[in-house]
Amino acid sequence: MTAPQRLTDRKREAIVVAAIAEFRANGFEVTSMDRIAATAGVSKRTVYNHFPSKEELFAEILHQLWASSVAQLDVSYAGDRPLREQLRDLLAAKMQMMADANFLDLARVAIAATIHSPERAQDMVNRLSMREEGFTQWxxxxxxxxxxxxxxxxxxxxxxxxxxKSFAFWPQITLGQPTLGAAEQARVIESAIDLFLAGYEVRPAHLTGTVP
Structure with missing residues (x-):
């Protein structure tokens, strides 16, 4: 009973890999489920069995790219760890995703696909915002x-x-700038943490000069 499951998993993976290649090469509008099925070497019915629509398939690809960047990261809040350390881990994972060539290419595809379709744009925004819920929970x-x-x-x-995103995503997406190097990534991350903690961190009274 486990063998068919493994075959199903392999087919699903082949579909995702094929879809990434097709979306990157041809864009969202031109890419069809027929084309993805042919590239993956499976039937169109098999593609639809795994993904009810092209939008669902595209959303799954974006999700996998995000999941792969945080697979080894515990994003849950830890009361005994410094906030800066935890934020650094979270933002480093985010930065890793935004430096991924596949992700950037697919983000360009997503933006192009949504320009003329407000409904599709809202759907993709909703799906991506769900992927960032872990940060909100933290x-x-x-x-x-x-x-x-x-x-x-x-x-x-x-x-x-x-x-x-203002340094490591939008300039790369809209202006074709190269991804940030390690030193620049660290600088952006630390600066973002400084601003965030300056605005939101609760400091003990003896550090703020406040008299109890």
Missing amino acids: VRAARDDGRLSCSDPVFAAHQIQSLL
């Missing part, structure tokens, strides 16, 4: 532990991630 947990002061964890999580 912020909420740190706030509930009394170490961050923010009324809106979703906003705060989006804010710090946007600081990374």
